[in-house]
Amino acid sequence: MTEVIILGTANAVSDEKHENTHFAISSEKRFLMVDCVGNPLVRLKQAGLDYRNLTDLFLTHFHPDHVSAVPLLLMNLWLMGHSRLINIYGLHPTLDKMETLMDAFGWQNWPNFFPVAFHRLPSEKMTLALEDSEFRIYTSPVKHLIPAIGLRVEVLNSGKILAYSCDTAPCKEVEELAAGADVLIHEATGDSPGHSPAIKAGEVAQKAGAKNLYLIHYDTRNGDPRNLVDEARKSFPGEITLAEDFMKIQL
Numbered sequence: 001m002t003e004v005i006i007l008g009t010a011n012a013v014s015d016e017k018h019e020n021t022h023f024a025i026s027s028e029k030r031f032l033m034v035d036c037v038g039n040p041l042v043r044l045k046q047a048g049l050d051y052r053n054l055t056d057l058f059l060t061h062f063h064p065d066h067v068s069a070v071p072l073l074l075m076n077l078w079l080m081g082h083s084r085l086i087n088i089y090g091l092h093p094t095l096d097k098m099e100t101l102m103d104a105f106g107w108q109n110w111p112n113f114f115p116v117a118f119h120r121l122p123s124e125k126m127t128l129a130l131e132d133s134e135f136r137i138y139t140s141p142v143k144h145l146i147p148a149i150g151l152r153v154e155v156l157n158s159g160k161i162l163a164y165s166c167d168t169a170p171c172k173e174v175e176e177l178a179a180g181a182d183v184l185i186h187e188a189t190g191d192s193p194g195h196s197p198a199i200k201a202g203e204v205a206q207k208a209g210a211k212n213l214y215l216i217h218y219d220t221r222n223g224d225p226r227n228l229v230d231e232a233r234k235s236f237p238g239e240i241t242l243a244e245d246f247m248k249i250q251l
């Protein structure tokens, strides 16, 4: 069984019930993470995920509310005796900055550090980033304030498709990533540059022919976020859910 486990749903400012937006995609054997914030080892434990099964980490873009905990995760895994390879995927500027950050923490001098492989992805539509016996994952650049990627995850044994918008203004690239998707996780930050209001997330889901829309990366300080579902309903006739921390979505 493959499932998405939502690890955070907030926009850049988190609160007690909403960590910054990130999630895991878990199969029986292993799990992947999309972005890495907060205190990852604690979060993974709370979500029932065994950190030893982390194989792949996608970094969507180099904003602190998406990647700030990568050094903590890597250091903690090292201290816990982790030995398995971890693949990290992202655009060139994202991974260049991450490598510089890790260098600043002196990771070259961490003895017996487990292998980490950086996979630098081109800023091209539908780049095949990962393909193995379980998943086929494509990335496309989206329209954010800095270089950023959205994802399309094809689960090979179930045939299910998950798409994730990342932080973006409404765009064609996400419609393509989400074409025929069973689940589209779309940001709903609101009407600000490089972001999307819920009604536009609904429009993208509708144009993509997605079946289920999950709203994420929302403002927890301004009113009731459940109103976002009503807003998205004006443009999307399918199922709409407000993503919540620790929610699970079967794929």
Ligand SMILES: [Zn+2]
Binding pocket: 061, 063, 066, 144, 167
């Ligand atoms: Zn961002």
